[in-house]
Amino acid sequence: MDRLPGFRDFYPEPLPHKDVWSIDARNYIFNTWEKVLSYYNFRQYDGPPLEPLELYTLKSGEEIVGQLYNFIDKGDRNVSMRPEMTPTLARMVASHERNYRKPIKWFSIPQLFRYERQQKGRLREHFQLNADMFGESSPEADAELIALLIDILRSFGLTAEDFVIRISSRKAWSDFFNAHSSDPSKAYAFYQIIDKLERESPEISSQKLAELGFDYDEISQFIASGTPTEELQTILKNLEARKLSEFVKIDYGVIRGLAYYTGIVFEAFDRKGHFRAIAGGGRYDNLISLISGGKLDPITNTVKGGKVNMPSLGFGMGDVVLTELLKERGLLPSFNPTLDIYALIENESLRPQTLSAIETFRQNGYSVDFSLTPLKSEKQFKRAIDLNAIWSFRLQQNTSENAPTFFIKKLSTRQESSFSTLQDVLNLISSNH
Amino acid sequence: MDRLPGFRDFYPEPLPHKDVWSIDARNYIFNTWEKVLSYYNFRQYDGPPLEPLELYTLKSGEEIVGQLYNFIDKGDRNVSMRPEMTPTLARMVASHERNYRKPIKWFSIPQLFRYERQQKGRLREHFQLNADMFGESSPEADAELIALLIDILRSFGLTAEDFVIRISSRKAWSDFFNAHSSDPSKAYAFYQIIDKLERESPEISSQKLAELGFDYDEISQFIASGTPTEELQTILKNLEARKLSEFVKIDYGVIRGLAYYTGIVFEAFDRKGHFRAIAGGGRYDNLISLISGGKLDPITNTVKGGKVNMPSLGFGMGDVVLTELLKERGLLPSFNPTLDIYALIENESLRPQTLSAIETFRQNGYSVDFSLTPLKSEKQFKRAIDLNAIWSFRLQQNTSENAPTFFIKKLSTRQESSFSTLQDVLNLISSNH
Numbered sequence: 001m002d003r004l005p006g007f008r009d010f011y012p013e014p015l016p017h018k019d020v021w022s023i024d025a026r027n028y029i030f031n032t033w034e035k036v037l038s039y040y041n042f043r044q045y046d047g048p049p050l051e052p053l054e055l056y057t058l059k060s061g062e063e064i065v066g067q068l069y070n071f072i073d074k075g076d077r078n079v080s081m082r083p084e085m086t087p088t089l090a091r092m093v094a095s096h097e098r099n100y101r102k103p104i105k106w107f108s109i110p111q112l113f114r115y116e117r118q119q120k121g122r123l124r125e126h127f128q129l130n131a132d133m134f135g136e137s138s139p140e141a142d143a144e145l146i147a148l149l150i151d152i153l154r155s156f157g158l159t160a161e162d163f164v165i166r167i168s169s170r171k172a173w174s175d176f177f178n179a180h181s182s183d184p185s186k187a188y189a190f191y192q193i194i195d196k197l198e199r200e201s202p203e204i205s206s207q208k209l210a211e212l213g214f215d216y217d218e219i220s221q222f223i224a225s226g227t228p229t230e231e232l233q234t235i236l237k238n239l240e241a242r243k244l245s246e247f248v249k250i251d252y253g254v255i256r257g258l259a260y261y262t263g264i265v266f267e268a269f270d271r272k273g274h275f276r277a278i279a280g281g282g283r284y285d286n287l288i289s290l291i292s293g294g295k296l297d298p299i300t301n302t303v304k305g306g307k308v309n310m311p312s313l314g315f316g317m318g319d320v321v322l323t324e325l326l327k328e329r330g331l332l333p334s335f336n337p338t339l340d341i342y343a344l345i346e347n348e349s350l351r352p353q354t355l356s357a358i359e360t361f362r363q364n365g366y367s368v369d370f371s372l373t374p375l376k377s378e379k380q381f382k383r384a385i386d387l388n389a390i391w392s393f394r395l396q397q398n399t400s401e402n403a404p405t406f407f408i409k410k411l412s413t414r415q416e417s418s419f420s421t422l423q424d425v426l427n428l429i430s431s432n433h
Numbered sequence: 434m435d436r437l438p439g440f441r442d443f444y445p446e447p448l449p450h451k452d453v454w455s456i457d458a459r460n461y462i463f464n465t466w467e468k469v470l471s472y473y474n475f476r477q478y479d480g481p482p483l484e485p486l487e488l489y490t491l492k493s494g495e496e497i498v499g500q501l502y503n504f505i506d507k508g509d510r511n512v513s514m515r516p517e518m519t520p521t522l523a524r525m526v527a528s529h530e531r532n533y534r535k536p537i538k539w540f541s542i543p544q545l546f547r548y549e550r551q552q553k554g555r556l557r558e559h560f561q562l563n564a565d566m567f568g569e570s571s572p573e574a575d576a577e578l579i580a581l582l583i584d585i586l587r588s589f590g591l592t593a594e595d596f597v598i599r600i601s602s603r604k605a606w607s608d609f610f611n612a613h614s615s616d617p618s619k620a621y622a623f624y625q626i627i628d629k630l631e632r633e634s635p636e637i638s639s640q641k642l643a644e645l646g647f648d649y650d651e652i653s654q655f656i657a658s659g660t661p662t663e664e665l666q667t668i669l670k671n672l673e674a675r676k677l678s679e680f681v682k683i684d685y686g687v688i689r690g691l692a693y694y695t696g697i698v699f700e701a702f703d704r705k706g707h708f709r710a711i712a713g714g715g716r717y718d719n720l721i722s723l724i725s726g727g728k729l730d731p732i733t734n735t736v737k738g739g740k741v742n743m744p745s746l747g748f749g750m751g752d753v754v755l756t757e758l759l760k761e762r763g764l765l766p767s768f769n770p771t772l773d774i775y776a777l778i779e780n781e782s783l784r785p786q787t788l789s790a791i792e793t794f795r796q797n798g799y800s801v802d803f804s805l806t807p808l809k810s811e812k813q814f815k816r817a818i819d820l821n822a823i824w825s826f827r828l829q830q831n832t833s834e835n836a837p838t839f840f841i842k843k844l845s846t847r848q849e850s851s852f853s854t855l856q857d858v859l860n861l862i863s864s865n866h
Contacts, residue, residue: 001485001487001488001491001524001724002485002524003480003481003484003485003521003524004481004483004484004485004510004512005508007480007481007483008481009478009479009480009481009525010477010478010479010480011478011525011529012476012477012478012533012539014532016528016529016531016532016533017528017529017532020529023476023477023478023479024477026479027477035798036795038800039795039798039799039800039801040795040800040801040802041772041800041801041802041820043445043456043770044443044445044456044457044460045442045443045444045445045456046442046443046456046459047436047440047442047443048436048437048440048441048442048558049482049544049558050437050440050502050514050546051436051437052434052435052436052437054434055434058434069483069506069507071504071505071506072504073502073504073548074502074548074550075438075548075550077437079437081483088436091434091435091436092442092444095442095449095450096444096449096450096453098449099447099449099450100445100449101816101819103805106445111482113483115506115507115508117507117508125481125482136805136806138805138806140805140806141805144805147792151792151795151796237785238785238788240785241784241785241786241788241789242788242789242791242792243789243792244792291434337476339474351674352670352671352673352674353674355671355674355675356674356675356676358675359580359584359675359676359677362469362472362473362584363584365472366472367471367472367473367474368472368473368474369473369474372536372569372571372573372574372577373569373571373573383534386534387474
């Protein structure tokens, strides 16, 4: 029996097969994410992996359903395994934001699910870091978020030669649009074409733009000029003060397709262009209002009537592209777990006393392993080496006395010391730890 | 819009509402689990939260489907959100066990899902620690697993007055059955009655047992006698050597309903009897064979013909009962996160230099927060106190010189020091950390 297509098994290293993923690499990535998030004082949250389908269609329209792992449950509810975290987060924030100081700075590492037909070999789940801020409209918040993204990528050993954050502005594009069109109902279609410019042939884009009344060359020139808006200038100055300028560039070629962005948008790319975007995000000031009962005006892309209204911004970073990138750059550490103590049992009559010592070691916070069944001494010692034990431990019962003697050996130097109490052994280990 | 019934939102503390759960308490529980598992040298794994339905019916029969969160996916597959981790684990171990040293000692903390109708207010998901061992048939392995369970519960501050592990033996029950019945086809029905004895009235159990040809009083006597089998004696001796006897008792009233157990079974209960079982597990030597293609003989409860055949044992511990128990006993710590440094910006002209210092602090592994927008000094200082900052930091630009002066204040003592380089500030902080 096999797992479902598009799902992953995570095994401990060393990996048994190229078709499975490493839980150790996953933990390394999650832990690094969490570490840097703590430096930025972000707090964690989590929500259900299954939500009402409406939560996603409300934000992204009915078109999204074709990409979802959705179904009708036994209670006749239209539900979906979560394809993204932001709607859940918006629901959670809208429900209880009054209990938290602003700006709210929260993160989560949910597993997300998609079901697109006809995409053989493509993953149907991944893990995604979501880092979001609420209650701050100043571009200083956008800069803080971009600095966080940079510091996360740097903490994996990636440098300005490996990645760049391309920053753009929905406002710049909306100004451009309004200067060239008097029909706001075409705005969404226009953004979709811009979003696909880099993947589409110039001919097709040119034709599509012409149909909306836009000139391809003028747009290419607007992107090439990259004149930063006032907001973008604030962000660039902020990042310069942090000495992070080399990690970013203004690039109006980025617009991000999703309708819900309202301000600054950005994407992180590897400079060599080998991979899809490593991370992406931006400002979405309308979503909380929408989720809390507001109505979207698709023409002006504004929301009115929501119970809660809060400036919002965030980004997502998946585990799959990041893992591939770190692998390619040789930046995934080798995972070779160590063991504090391997307990040797040279004589089965000593097993009870050894078990007592093992329990004491573990109570003192040391990892201990040993052979559960009788085994030749040499094999036990080999096992200690195989498990990367720092110490080997054994005890001997002196025939003339009641108390045993305890032996502790540092395996790197093969130096052995003997003690008459276990406390002395603990003292030696803790002073060498 | 609300979340689905039976699912939980996890918020950071302080909790905004009694209806939501604490991510900080959850992390505390997960981290404590992982810590003790590392002392026992268990390695982590993970698998898909969605699996083919057949994986569960194969192990538990078609009856299980009524309790599952199952559905037909867009590819017409019969799938289920995982109700338990063991079948996934058995599949993973059967696929790649040859690449790992025995005994394999693995753990995971999956989120599990159930869908039972007519159970209003009952949770449909929970997190469950799964700790399992493979490749070791000796009861010494069962003892190691029970010791692990005890040490996990102790590490939360629970004592022998709070909980007890009731240990029983499927073999003892099978010997009893064979001594009183010559019809092995009745064994499963018999175990089901025994499993329900404590929840069922004596009259009903008595009648049901009589129908199978058993005498209620004889069974009560067998349970009361609790004469340990040889295997159980080995386990008791092992735990005694570890000085863990007070945490366990032999109790044949425990049998665990699931058909797949083959040897020792055990459950952890709070001594006051306020809660459902805290944890439960046992030996299931047939499952790997079954999952790897073997056929179950329901009469003898043995499996033949599987590609892989391995002794297996494990236990599960959910987060819900444990959280309730720890709350009742006052053993959940209060979660009051601290911040290393709050950076004060007394004058907006100092923001760029302060941002530079903040970036340096974070690069050195300190958590830093600050006001993203202009704010009165008193309010910034109040914010530092609210965030439980250990230090406050500020800088001043000396009009006569280029270099600023850096001030660092320990908030617990209100003692402030000033330095002419940021490195001096870092030195002070690291020596006080």
